[in-house]
Amino acid sequence: MNTARRRFDALVIGAGGGGLRAAQQLAQAEAEVAVVSKVFPTRSHTVAAQGGMNAALGNVLPDNWHWHMYDTVKGSDYLGDQDAIEYMCRAAARLVIELEHAGVPFSRLDSGKIYQRAFGGQSQDFGGAQAARTCPAADRTGHAILHALYQQNLRAKTHFFDEYFALDLLTDDDGYVLGALVMDIATGEPVVIEAKTTLIATGGVGQIFRTNTNAMINTGDGMAMALRAGIPLQDMEFVQFHPTGIAGKGMLISEAVRGEGGYLVNKDGERFMERYAPNAKDLASRDVVSRAIAVEVREGRGCGPAGNHMLLKVDHLGADVIKKRLPGIRDIALTFMHVDPIETPIPVYPTAHYTMGGIPTNRYGQVVTPARTGPEEPVPGLYAVGECACVSVHGANRLGGNSLLDIVVFGRAAGNHMIDFLKDHRYHRPMPQEALERAQQRLASWENRSGDESVAALRLELTTVMEQNCGVFRTEEVLQEGVDKVMAIEERLLHAPLRDRSRVFNTARAEALEVENLVDVALATVCSALARRESRGAHSRVDYPKRDDVEWLKHSLYSKQGRRMDFKPVRMKPMTVDPFPPKERVY
Amino acid sequence: MTEPRDPQLERLRWQCRRGMLEVDLLLKRFLDAGFSSLDQAQKSAFADLLEYPDHVLVEWLMGRQRPSDERLAHVVDCIRDASAS
Numbered sequence: 001m002n003t004a005r006r007r008f009d010a011l012v013i014g015a016g017g018g019g020l021r022a023a024q025q026l027a028q029a030e031a032e033v034a035v036v037s038k039v040f041p042t043r044s045h046t047v048a049a050q051g052g053m054n055a056a057l058g059n060v061l062p063d064n065w066h067w068h069m070y071d072t073v074k075g076s077d078y079l080g081d082q083d084a085i086e087y088m089c090r091a092a093a094r095l096v097i098e099l100e101h102a103g104v105p106f107s108r109l110d111s112g113k114i115y116q117r118a119f120g121g122q123s124q125d126f127g128g129a130q131a132a133r134t135c136p137a138a139d140r141t142g143h144a145i146l147h148a149l150y151q152q153n154l155r156a157k158t159h160f161f162d163e164y165f166a167l168d169l170l171t172d173d174d175g176y177v178l179g180a181l182v183m184d185i186a187t188g189e190p191v192v193i194e195a196k197t198t199l200i201a202t203g204g205v206g207q208i209f210r211t212n213t214n215a216m217i218n219t220g221d222g223m224a225m226a227l228r229a230g231i232p233l234q235d236m237e238f239v240q241f242h243p244t245g246i247a248g249k250g251m252l253i254s255e256a257v258r259g260e261g262g263y264l265v266n267k268d269g270e271r272f273m274e275r276y277a278p279n280a281k282d283l284a285s286r287d288v289v290s291r292a293i294a295v296e297v298r299e300g301r302g303c304g305p306a307g308n309h310m311l312l313k314v315d316h317l318g319a320d321v322i323k324k325r326l327p328g329i330r331d332i333a334l335t336f337m338h339v340d341p342i343e344t345p346i347p348v349y350p351t352a353h354y355t356m357g358g359i360p361t362n363r364y365g366q367v368v369t370p371a372r373t374g375p376e377e378p379v380p381g382l383y384a385v386g387e388c389a390c391v392s393v394h395g396a397n398r399l400g401g402n403s404l405l406d407i408v409v410f411g412r413a414a415g416n417h418m419i420d421f422l423k424d425h426r427y428h429r430p431m432p433q434e435a436l437e438r439a440q441q442r443l444a445s446w447e448n449r450s451g452d453e454s455v456a457a458l459r460l461e462l463t464t465v466m467e468q469n470c471g472v473f474r475t476e477e478v479l480q481e482g483v484d485k486v487m488a489i490e491e492r493l494l495h496a497p498l499r500d501r502s503r504v505f506n507t508a509r510a511e512a513l514e515v516e517n518l519v520d521v522a523l524a525t526v527c528s529a530l531a532r533r534e535s536r537g538a539h540s541r542v543d544y545p546k547r548d549d550v551e552w553l554k555h556s557l558y559s560k561q562g563r564r565m566d567f568k569p570v571r572m573k574p575m576t577v578d579p580f581p582p583k584e585r586v587y
Numbered sequence: 588m589t590e591p592r593d594p595q596l597e598r599l600r601w602q603c604r605r606g607m608l609e610v611d612l613l614l615k616r617f618l619d620a621g622f623s624s625l626d627q628a629q630k631s632a633f634a635d636l637l638e639y640p641d642h643v644l645v646e647w648l649m650g651r652q653r654p655s656d657e658r659l660a661h662v663v664d665c666i667r668d669a670s671a672s
Contacts, residue, residue, distance in 0.1 A: 038604075039605070039606075043641060045606050045607075046606065047607060047640075047642065048607045048641075140642050143640070146606075186598070212608075215605060215607055215608050215611055216605075216611045216615070217604055249612060251609055331649045331651060332609075335613070335648070335667065336609075336612070336670060338670070500592055502592065502594075505594045505597040506592075506597065
């Protein structure tokens with residue numbers, strides 16, 4: 001049977017803020033743009049970003065893009081690329097204003113200027129007094145940005161393929177990316193989308209961990225497509241965890257709970273943080289609290305029938321304090337556990353929040369991979385932005401307020417570069433039959449699987465292994481066991497048949513494809529974590545507790561083919577200003 | 588082996604995929620645990636509910652606000668009742 005074909009100038013895979021900002025740029029330049037999204041665009045995970053977007057506007061306290069740059073480099077634990085960070089921080093103010101003009105209702109001061117709030121890691125004058133740099137739109141900045149960008153795209157006549165699942169990139173023998181094979185979820189039919197240039201903007205991959213804050217759509221589809229196309233993933237060992245998520249479900253329980261006097265206990269009722277951080281106790285830094293919880297569970301002092309979480313106690317604070325100061329937390333506990341924290345402690349475990357690593361790109365959003373000519377050779381026609389990409393502005397650790405900035409700045413930059421690419425590449429390149437066949441094989445392989453394994457059970461097993469063997473407690477032994485276990489799951493997935501082979505709205509098929517993607521990206525993550533023998537930013541190794549700039553001030557690259565690790569230098573040279581050399585990171 | 592399935596239910600299942608984890612979990616749990624006991628009018632109210640944006644749904648489902656439309660309010664109550672596991 002012939003597969004349906006559609007042709008566009010540009011294909012954008014993913015309809016979060018990064019994808020839509022790029023699509024807007026392209027469509028306004030009168031390129032024909034297709035946006036493929038597996039859910040309705042305004043249901044992308046960008047809606048969950050509450051805090052705001054950083055820009056050194058200086059509306060509340062003095063500020064300067066150069067200070068923002070310093071904070072971002074320091075926050076990244078010096079693994080961020082300083083040219084990309086300079087570019088982002090310089091562009092920030094202009095892009096906030098652009099978004100305002102696109103319809104984002106930023107919160108305001110009485111003077112009419114955009115309000116800015118202070119977040120952790122923000123300083124004036126290179127590490128001095130607190131800065132106030134984050135521009136919010138009430139407590140739903142991501143939602144406001146996503147809706148504004150969607151409207152702008154409708155106006156510019158972007159073509160949306162809603163509820164289409166991207167399967168694989170289509171490439172020719174010269175390495176050009178010619179579009180993607182996608183599947184209409186409603187009919188189960190594959191569709192070829194040919195494009196002169198393609199952008200991956202599919203978001204992060206928090207779903208590789210059992211306890212995570214991400215929407216269920218965050219399964220790393222674009223990252224896995226890149227891996228299968230022979231493109232490595234960069235710095236995948238860096239995953240931001242928050243110490244207290246609701247165990248097994250993932251929603252954040254804010255630090256405010258411990259700030260108000262809440263504390264953690266193990267199954268013996270012991271306030272164990274006193275042993276790990278005698279002074280700061282429950283208010284020790286995030287990584288210390290996260291690791292203490294994981295150690296307590298590993299050493300058999302976990303609560304609950306499976307012994308897999310700690311308890312966060314607030315009942316001693318009294319009903320009035322809880323109702324007045326922690327109403328949001330009480331809502332979460334009441335809704336998801338039908339327990340009232342006024343009487344009953346909350347089960348918690350560290351929750352995965354943000355993926356710093358991803359598809360390697362330069363500051364134009366071009367996907368770059370090592371080739372004969374150097375470590376950062378562009379893949380012709382292919383771009384990536386946002387959480388699925390690694391540009392790398394977050395390095396080993398992302399600062400609050402920088403992720404919305406990242407998607408808008410680099411979405412726009414990628415859109416602009418794609419417009420230039422289209423000027424130089426005016427015609428579609430011929431689509432080789434083998435390219436189509438390669439991509440179709442993936443879908444076809446699921447039709448013929450047989451065996452006793454279950455896709456859903458393997459997903460649960462995978463996320464549990466990642467939590468235990470690649471979470472906040474990392475040693476050589478634990479990680480090696482993780483690699484072995486994930487590889488075994490990869491093999492077993494070949495013996496997991498689709499429980500339903502019908503075509504129309506077969507969510508089982510889409511979920512199986514997602515699990516396949518999760519396995520590929522999980523393996524990239526655990527292999528990269530095993531390789532990096534130091535502690536830096538969010539990657540904390542119990543057996544290598546120090547940052548090692550001599551050996552490890554470099555980006556890691558994991559390739560699926562041969563499960564190979566490779567490395568490349570960090571770009572320490574900014575565009576115009578002096579570099580910030582690595583220093584010990586003290587706050 | 589193919590299990591019997593209802594394409595309409597599967598369509599709803601995909602519409603329950605949202606941008607926020609909280610909404611994801613509550614809707615999915617309900618689809619598995621409570622949806623089948625709704626009558627036809629309530630099922631149709633559930634489908635209408637899914638048309639609302641995530642930031643509205645999260646306020647309703649977390650019990651911080653209540654829909655003014657009683658049909659929707661009733662479905663929201665059912666979802667909240669089914670939410671603990």
